[in-house]
Amino acid sequence: MTTQQIHAPFPGVFYRQPSPDDPVYVDEGQQVNAGDVIGLIEVMKQFVELKAEMTGTVTGFSAENESVLEAGDVIATLEVSE
Structure with a gap:
């Protein structure tokens, strides 16, 4: 198993x-x-x-609901099987 991070593609809430x-x-x-x-x-x-780019299990969210993000900020982490 490996982890994959989901990043904010652009700034926003x-x-x-x-x-x-x-x-x-x-x-x-x-x-x-x-x-x-x-x-x-x-x-x-x-x-x-x-949207998730890969199939996996969400292991955690780094961004809280209604948080302001910059492009590239980590939003969530997925555990994926190779």
Whole structure:
């Protein structure tokens, strides 16, 4: 097993859920497939889906909900099998 980090592709505000009353997209320890949405990044009132690029298990989030990110900041870590 190896780890893969998911980085912010551009600066913005990170959201773990689609709206405040909805559940988070992904919980720590949850299996995700490549292309699964793990969160949203808002930039200038536009929301862009952040998707997993690989299949694996989310081992942790480095970014809190509603945190301001810079391009390249680590958002989450996946454990992937090679």
